Amino acid sequence: PxxxxxxxxxxxxxxxxxxxxxxxxxxxxxxxxxxxxxxxxxxxxxxxxxxxxxxxxxxxxxxxxxxxxxxxxxxxxxxxxxxxxxxxxxxxxxxxxxxxxxxxxxxxxxxxxxxxxxxxxxxxxxxxxxxxxxxxxDRHNWAAYVDLEGKFTQNFSYGLAGRYEDYSDFGDQATGKLSLRYDITPQVAIRGAISNGFKAPALQQQYFSYTATNLNTTTVGGVPVTSLIQSGKFRVNDPVAISLGARPLEPETSMNYSVGAVYRFGSFQMTVDAYQIDIEDRITLSENLGSGATAADAQVRTILAPYGVSAAQFFLNGVDTTTKGVDIVAHYRMPTESYGRFDFTVAANFNDTKVTRVPTTAATTAIGASSTFLFNRANRLSYEFGQPEQKIIASVDWFKDGLGLTARATNYDSVLLPNNVATLDQNTGTATLVDLAVRY
Structure with missing residues (x-):
């Protein structure tokens, strides 16, 4: 009651x-x-x-x-x-x-x-x-790296780094980075870098497994309908996941490019850097396959019926993204004789992420599933708009006779909270956080 x-x-x-x-x-x-x-x-x-x-x-x-x-x-x-x-x-x-x-x-x-x-x-x-x-x-890995930095001339500096890692469960991977900087004048410099990277599949992504009762929302006649279903999250080596096309997870790999400029004049310094990050084979959790009302879901339920499961999820590679952005930082130091030292800083980041490839499996392709079957609208939009596309920080730091004070304001752009039903999308709106710190 x-x-x-x-x-x-x-x-x-x-x-x-x-x-x-x-x-x-x-x-x-x-x-x-x-x-x-x-x-x-x-x-x-x-x-x-x-x-x-x-x-x-x-x-x-x-x-x-x-x-x-x-x-x-x-x-x-x-x-x-x-x-x-x-x-x-x-x-x-x-x-x-x-x-x-x-x-x-x-x-x-x-x-x-x-x-x-x-x-x-x-x-x-x-x-x-x-x-x-x-x-x-469990697993183990070992790594070795080398990092070289120096100057060809007083105006031309370089950096070269390499790293090699070997994992007991999926093999080895090599990464590297090259960076260059040239000071055109004492006030102006240009710089750039190129590197590659990788991220090994986490043990949690490879071995997590759980069966639970979930809320599931589908659209029937244009109306969102929520129901309870039994579904499972299965390891990639489980027969249930394999029946839907799961394969052993591979590392995520990336290429990173950046080019920028530095300007200095007295106590003022400003840097502007543009970058692009291309990530391939990002690991994601599949949709709850078999839980919807599509023909493909019905065929999945037929595939899963011998296992006593009505719907299943598993981790898989296959999401590619490209992120482009600009970082801008301006700093000015103002010392005074009577009032101490002031540091003024403004930093801004602008970025845009696009999903360029979504995952598929041979099993889901064979049943005629759509491109959003494994990776739906909400997932895609979370990658593209689930983080602020703009972030601006303004701060003032004051120091005198051992006493310091920092005031900082951070503004975040709106973030999308997507749903598979577009009318249920939500935007957080912009937000500004203010911090104040005192030290002695």
């Missing part, structure tokens, strides 16, 4: 420890570091029931949880070498070894079991992780 409102309690524990030592050996600056960190989350559902147990149901359930830990050891060295150019060549390099572990712990049986009395099974609101969801995955 007083309503029904299940609550989900999350117990989040975070631990870490780091240590390091710095020194010099054989003319090199040496930095040796060790680190370990772990985060774990356990879930409980309270003020709930498992309807399938009828009057014998509990009202509080342990749902299970997951944990992730990482250990690293790194060695970094640096020194300068006289190579007969305008300045010594600065050489830095290092080695790193890292181990990772990701676990999913199942909940108590009553949080997910079918009690046999009819009704929805599992704790209502948030059913527990099942034994089939359990995971204990």
């Amino acid at each position: 007083y309503g029904f409102l299940p609550l989900i309690q999350a117990d989040d524990d975070d631990s870490n420890i780091f240590a390091g030592i710095k020194g010099a050996a054989y003319g090199w600056n040496v930095d040796l570091s060790l680190g370990w960190g772990k985060n774990s989350i356990d879930y409980n559902t309270i003020q709930s029931v498992n309807r399938s147990y009828g009057i014998f149901s509990k009202t509080a359930f342990y749902d299970g949880g997951y944990s992730y830990d990482q250990s690293t050891i790194g060695l970094d060295v640096s020194r300068g070498f006289d190579v007969g150019l305008a300045e010594p060549l600065n050489v830095a390099g290092g080695l790193q070894y890292r181990e990772e572990n990701y676990e999913i712990h199942p909940g108590e049986p009553a949080s997910y079991n079918d009690g046999g009395q009819g009704g929805g099974l599992g704790a209502q609101g948030f059913g527990g992780f099942q034994p089939s969801n359990a995971a204990d995955a």
Whole structure:
């Protein structure tokens, strides 16, 4: 008679420890570091029931949880070498070894079991992780890098860096960066850089698995209709995901380009940099396949029926994006004899992101699914308009006799909160945050 409102309690524990030592050996600056960190989350559902147990149901359930830990050891060295150019060549390099572990712990049986009395099974609101969801995955990787910086002439500087990494689960990858700067006059300089990068698939993306009751919104006759369905998030190596075309995840790769200019006049400095970032094979979570009212959804349900699943999601590569933008920073320092030192800074970022490719699989293509079947309108617009396209920061920093004060205002452009139904889209509107900090 007083309503029904299940609550989900999350117990989040975070631990870490780091240590390091710095020194010099054989003319090199040496930095040796060790680190370990772990985060774990356990879930409980309270003020709930498992309807399938009828009057014998509990009202509080342990749902299970997951944990992730990482250990690293790194060695970094640096020194300068006289190579007969305008300045010594600065050489830095290092080695790193890292181990990772990701676990999913199942909940108590009553949080997910079918009690046999009819009704929805599992704790209502948030059913527990099942034994089939359990995971204990680990991997290790090692990396080596070298970074060179120097000047050909007093006006012409350069930077060259390279990094090689080898992962135990998917192989190796090499990245690099080249940067150049030329001072045309003491007041004006131009600069540019080109680099590539990669991002390894996270253990969580490869091994997360969960079956739950979800709210699903479809459009019937132009009207949004919301219903409850049973769906699962499956690992890419699960037969359910494979039946829909899932493949082992690959790294995301990127190319980065930038060109800019620097202007200095007395205590005033201004920089303008234009950039472009092309990312390929971004990893995304598929739509809830089989949950809609399309012909393709009906065929997916037929494919999934032997597995006792009505809808499924899985992680996959396949989203390509291009981001273009401009960064502008202006700074002016004004020292005074009586009132201290003032620093005025204005920084602005303008960017635009476009999705240039969406994912497909052989299985979804075979059933005639549309281009939005795996990656729908809301997902695409989240990539393109889910972050501010404009950000402006204005700050004033004052310092005198050990006392400092910083005032900062940050303006964010509107962000789109998209829906698969266009009329349900929302815009946050612009927002300005003001910070004030005092130090002594």
